[in-house]
Amino acid sequence: MSDTSGSTAPAGASAPAPLISTIDGDVPDGLLDAFDAYEAALAANDQEALADAFEDSPGSLRADGNGLLVGHEAITAFRGRRGVAPSRSVVQRHIRVLDDGAALVVSVNAPASGGRGVVTQLWRRSAADGTWRIAVAQVQAPTPVFDTRIWRVVGAPLVPSSADSAAADALIDGLGSADDESVPGPLTGETVAVKDLFAVAGHRVGAGVPSFLSEQDPAPFHSPAVQALLDAGASILGIAQTDEFAFSIAGRNSAYGTPPNGVVPGAISGGSTSGPASAVALGHVSIGLGTDTGGSIRVPASYQGLWGLRTTHGVVRRTDVLPLAPTFDTVGWLTRSASLLGAVASATLTGVSASAVPQQRPVESSFVVDPRLLSSLSEGVRDAFEGFLGASIESGLIDAPAEVALGDIAHLYELFRVIQAAEAWQSHGAWIEAHPGALAPDVSARFEFGRSVTPSQESAARDELEVQREHLEHVLADRILLLPSASSAAPSLTATPAEFDRIRSNTLGLTCIAGVGGLPAVSAPLLEVPAGPVGLCLVGPRGGDLALVEVAAALAA
Amino acid sequence: MSDTSGSTAPAGASAPAPLISTIDGDVPDGLLDAFDAYEAALAANDQEALADAFEDSPGSLRADGNGLLVGHEAITAFRGRRGVAPSRSVVQRHIRVLDDGAALVVSVNAPASGGRGVVTQLWRRSAADGTWRIAVAQVQAPTPVFDTRIWRVVGAPLVPSSADSAAADALIDGLGSADDESVPGPLTGETVAVKDLFAVAGHRVGAGVPSFLSEQDPAPFHSPAVQALLDAGASILGIAQTDEFAFSIAGRNSAYGTPPNGVVPGAISGGSTSGPASAVALGHVSIGLGTDTGGSIRVPASYQGLWGLRTTHGVVRRTDVLPLAPTFDTVGWLTRSASLLGAVASATLTGVSASAVPQQRPVESSFVVDPRLLSSLSEGVRDAFEGFLGASIESGLIDAPAEVALGDIAHLYELFRVIQAAEAWQSHGAWIEAHPGALAPDVSARFEFGRSVTPSQESAARDELEVQREHLEHVLADRILLLPSASSAAPSLTATPAEFDRIRSNTLGLTCIAGVGGLPAVSAPLLEVPAGPVGLCLVGPRGGDLALVEVAAALAA
Incomplete structure (x- = not known):
């Protein structure tokens, strides 16, 4: 091995950076030229040259912080x-x-925007045309300070648990010492x-x-659902x-971008x-606190292989939670x-913070299914669902x-859609009218639909909702409805607006059932x-929230 | 290429994850066993097996988010x-x-703590013992939400620029619209x-x-130095x-850890x-706002290849800045x-926020050097300094x-050390006495020294400080003193306490000059x-702050 240099380039120095370089073996003809040409193509964003620089094979691999892409097509x-x-x-090679x-090249680069990047490449000379690829x-790449697609503000922690805060208060008041241990x-x-x-x-x-944010004042208190977690010992x-005003199940946000899917590279988050x-899928935190109006807990849980619980409507107080459709x-x-x-x-529903909450039951x-819910599923989802049921019955885990x-179902979804949109407009219409252009087109269109709902349409839908709720309660009869949490796995970021619309409608056809019934729902990562x-x-x-989580856990065993 | 599976494992599912695996070529005997043994050694943290899994060669390479390590010794x-x-x-291989x-193995792993990792390995069979290494x-590895060694709280942004805040206020007051463009x-x-x-x-x-933090109340106003940057258009x-109470030049913090050096993997930050x-070296932000008592801007600038300015004592108001040694x-x-x-x-020293500030000059x-300052430099620093001067003289950039x-110099450093420590104890002694064990041993020892300084010692040191200041002013006579910003490059995280102490003393012997004189100092990444x-x-x-930056920039040209 030869070592041609031994210095490190200071960031920000204006002189060209010296190159640390070690070489093991005789460098084959053409390799360095190919390496340099690739860097040049990157600098020029020459898509054609970049595509040609990778072997045109289903076995080509490219990994970065977002995950591993397999095959030339996915990479391109x-x-x-x-x-x-x-x-x-490039400061080291x-x-x-x-x-x-064939040669492996490991290089260290210094982006103009700061930090250092490292790239490992396996180069091979094509037997066909002699080209190195x-x-x-x-x-x-240098790690950004934090992912603003996922987070708006983070701290270490942002809010300590109530026990930690109390310990600090006791210190200030002279009531305790730094050695006090609080009860976990x-x-x-x-x-x-x-x-x-x-x-x-x-x-x-x-x-x-962002334009809504910039007009708000800091909150004087925690929302009860936040306080309950702090009181139970968690820190924030x-x-x-969130999607804009939470009026979407895709996870796309026109201002902050789409959070990366923690398990499917290149897919939306839900x-x-x-x-x-x-944040939960990527291991940033252990708990995600959210809301579910029409699937906003269940769909991201489904897309990212997580456990999710949408609670019974009304069992967790929504004080100081921005509404969408109450x-x-x-x-x-x-x-x-x-x-x-x-x-x-359990901590939230039975803790001291939740004394006003209805008893859990x-x-x-005892499970039921409705075959009509399985008609609009994407490829493989019906098979996976029925396969899981079949295996669970066969193993004796559940009865058929x-x-x-x-x-x-289409009627239920339409009822849900009309009332949701009408209430969403009542929640945010005044602000939206005062801020034209603030929302993404698809979200804006849904609010516009809400604006168009007449009082008599809304009133008729509410009457019919009561009828359908009673019907649902009668049909389900305290049993558990099983269905897929979403009509498909997470679609690609590159899906067309029409595809996103179709997937949204198909998935809401599933998720609206719990919405219409005000029922709790668990999404378990089992398909x-x-x-x-x-x-x-x-x-x-x-009121069966806690029991439902236990039943779902048993299905995963 | 064969494709043995095509499924993705849901995170958190309790069943063993199915493996996606593609293979190109005939897998040589022993490779998969070696791969599995390495994963097992990682799980067991078997240091010996892990060290033996890498080729024992100066050419072995290992890269991760902290940079590239070259050679078996550095890796171990x-x-x-x-x-x-x-x-x-492992969920994909x-x-x-x-x-x-020889074979390249790219694997995707699912840590129990969430997220996905990717590992590329070049495995080779040893000609000597037939072992795959x-x-x-x-x-x-999965990216943590943010690096708490560097940051305590971050936002997107945490505080918008004054112009952005004003635009939001105007919207609330009905004085503007979302289309208003503010003057940059x-x-x-x-x-x-x-x-x-x-x-x-x-x-x-x-x-x-952290225990100091937990007892504080939120600040009602920005410090003037923060406000000046916001008013000039920057966002926070x-x-x-920071080091504990800023009483160190190493960057090590016993509670939050040592921020990673942005350009030297495995070295302290300064x-x-x-x-x-x-944060600046890694490209998280473009501007770092800090303080410099005895080198706290210049040393991290030196260690991480950054530009840094310590301002003339008193030209930037320190209202609402926690003091160390005023x-x-x-x-x-x-x-x-x-x-x-x-x-x-320029924005801070000449902006409207700084109208009370003395005029810049x-x-x-015209440059001077003092050879006595070059006696305690680490290997290569004196050569680099003299080499830079020689080249600059030869090229006509500067006169000799x-x-x-x-x-x-030892006397100057001792004066500085006594007064700094005495004032540091005056600033924080009461809190430290009430919180035994809250600080790292080295920081604590420096405060203890401050506690031990008697009033008469302090008074004598202050008298002598005035004498030395006048002497410095007389000798320098408005010229620019050139010296290295630190006595060495950034030491390794693994240095011993004795080594850190020695490096600290040697560097403070350089940096205390500006401290004693209350003088501005630029650190330029030129050695x-x-x-x-x-x-x-x-x-x-x-008062020569702005001019000094211009002179330094000319030296870099």
């Missing part, structure tokens, strides 16, 4: 949506020659991502809309992003509890394990679910299709 | 200080066989890391000490870490403006470019500096030694 699609990479200079036609690359709560050591709809004392609520790590979901709005949580989901629900492990007829995970959804009777 | 040292890696399961004795590895300021678009000593309205000051990205320095405390900034450093200084490019005798960058320091006359 990524480049198309990335845009220009920041300019960078280490070559490990494998043979005359990349077979495998792993790219480490059920959530001691857990960390929380709070969806940006909940009041966190001292912070403003942003609802995913930060305030996480929303509207998008930031907390990605008839359907509920509080919920996301976790990576069923046991923690149960602990969070037991739920039998009874078939029920919930009614006309999977080639495109990624899908949740198994359990919809239970009102 | 890293493992020793890392501790146990979180447990993880892609093998690219190069020949019977890793020659090159690049490791991408000189720092529009720039982002700031604020050292955790400055008041940021709505946030507490933590001073790098967050509050960054302090006490440690968090802002790493006789020496100054405000300063860190940037990646001389031009931005000049813009920041011009400075001649005159030699001056500043006096007994380098094998271990990393070193700053060239320019110490100028009082």
Whole structure:
């Protein structure tokens, strides 16, 4: 091995950086030229040259902080949506020659925007045309300070648990010493991502809309759902992003971007509890606190392989939570394990902070399905769902679910859609009228629909909602409805608006059932299709929240 | 290429994750066993097995988010200080066989703590003992939400610029519309890391000490130095870490850890403006706002290849900045470019917010050196300093500096040390006495020294300080003193306490000159030694801050 230099370039020096370089073996002809040409193509954002620099093979690999892409097609699609990479200079290059036609090159680069990046590339000379191409690359770009697609503000922690705050207060008052140990709560050591709809004392609520945020005052108190977690021993790590006014289930946000899906590279996060979901999936925190109006807990749980609970409508107080559609709005949580989901629900629903909450009730492990709900599923989801049921019945885990007829699903969805949109407009219409252009077109269109709903249409829908609620209660008869949490795995970021619309409608056809009934629902990460995970959804009777988590956990065993 | 599976494992599912695996070529005997054994050694934190898994060669490479380590020795040292890696399961494995004795393996893992990691490894079979070992590895662990060694709280942004706030206020008052364009300021678009000593309205000051932080109330106003940057158009990205009560130049913090050096993997950041320095070096922000009592801007600038300015004592108001030693405390900034450093200084020193500030004055490019300052430099620093001077003289950039005798450097340092420690104890002694054990041993020892200084010792030191100040002013005679910013490149995190002490003393022997004189000083990233960058320091006359940055920029040309 030869070492051609031994110095480090200072960041920001104006002179060209000296190159540290080590070489093991005889560098084959053409390799260095190919390396330099690739850097030049990056600088010029020459898509064609970049695509040609990778072997045109389904076995080509490219990994970065967002995950691993397999195959030339996936790699090229990524480049198309990335845009220009920041300019960078190579400050170290280490070559490990494998043979005359293959070499590994590890390089360190200094982006003009600061920090250092590292790239490992396997270069191979094509037998066909003699050209050097990349077979495998792993790219480490400088880590941004934090991912603003996921988070709006974070601290270490942002808000300490109530026990930690009390210890500090006692110190100030001379009532304790630094050695005092407080009694651990059920959530001691857990960390929380709070969806940006909940009041966190001292912070403003942003609802995913920067111009809305900029006009708010800091909240004087925590929302009860936030306070309950703090009282149980958890600390708040930060305030996480949401779809604009939470009026979406995709997770896309026109101002902050789409949080990355923690398990499917290049896929959307699911929303509207998008930031907390990605934060939990990526291991930033253990608990995501969010809301679910029409699927905003269940859909991101489904897309990112998480456990999620949408609570019974009304059991968690929504004081100091920005509303979307109060008839359907509920509080919920996301976790990576069923046991923690149960602990969070228990701490909030039975803790001292929740004394006004209706009693929880037991739920039998008696399941039903409605085949009509399985008609609009994407490829593989129906098979995965039926396969899971079949295996669970065969293994004796469950009895065969009874078939029920919930009614006309399209009719239920339409009722939900009309009332949701009308209430959303009542919640935010005045602000939206005063701020033209503040929202993404798809979200704006949904609010516009809400504006168009007449009082008589709304009144008729409310009457019919009562009828359908009673019907649902009668048909379900305290049993648990099983269905997929979403109509598909997480779609790609590159889906068209029409595709997103179709997927949204199909998924809301599933998720609106719990919305219409005001029922609790668990999404459990128990199904999977080639495109990624899908949740198994359990919809239970009102007040059966805690029992439902236990039943779902048993299904995962 | 064969594709043995096509599914993605949901995070948090309790069943073993199915493996996606693609293979190109015939997998050589023993490779998969070696791969599995390595994962097992990681899980067991078996240091010996891990060290043996890498080729014992100076050419072995290992890269992760902290940078690239070259050579088996560096890699093994890293493992020793890392501790146990979180447990993880491999969910994808892609093998690219190069020949019977070499293969690239790219694997995706799912840590129990969430997220996904990617590892690329070049495995080679040893010709000597037939064992498969890793020659090159690049490791991408899940990105933590943010680096709490660097930051305490961050937002998107945490505080918008004054122009952005005004636009929001105008909207609320009905005085403007969302389309209003505000006039850009000189720092529009720039982002700031604020050292955790400055008041940021709505946030507490933590001073790098969690138990101190927990007892503070949110600040009602911004410190003037913060306000000046906001008024010039910059936004505050967050509050960054500092050494405990800023009483160190190393950057190590016993509660939050040592911020990573942005350019030298495994080295300390320099302090006490440690968090802002790493944030600027890593490209998190463009501006670091800090303080410099005995080198707390210049040392991290030197260690991380940044531009830094310690201002003339008193020219930037220190209202609502936590003091260390008011006789020496100054405000300063860190940037990646001389031009931005000049813009920041100009905006603060000549902006409307700073109307009470003394006039700035011009400075001649007339340089002096004191050979006595070069006696305690680490390997290579003296050569680099003299080499830079020689080259600059030869190229006609500067005239040969005159030699001056500043006096007994050890005496100056002792004066500085006594007064600094006495004032530090006056600033924080009462709190420290009430909180035994709250500080790291080295910081605590320095405060204890301050406690031990008697009033008569302090008074004598102050009298002598006046004498030495006049002497310095007389000797320098409005010329610019050139010296290295620190006695060495950034030392390794693994240095012993005795080594840190020695490096601290040697560097303070250089940096105390500006402290004693109350003089402005620029650190410019213009020197380098094998271990990393070193700053060239320019110490100028009082009030020559802006001119000094211009002179330094000319030296870099």
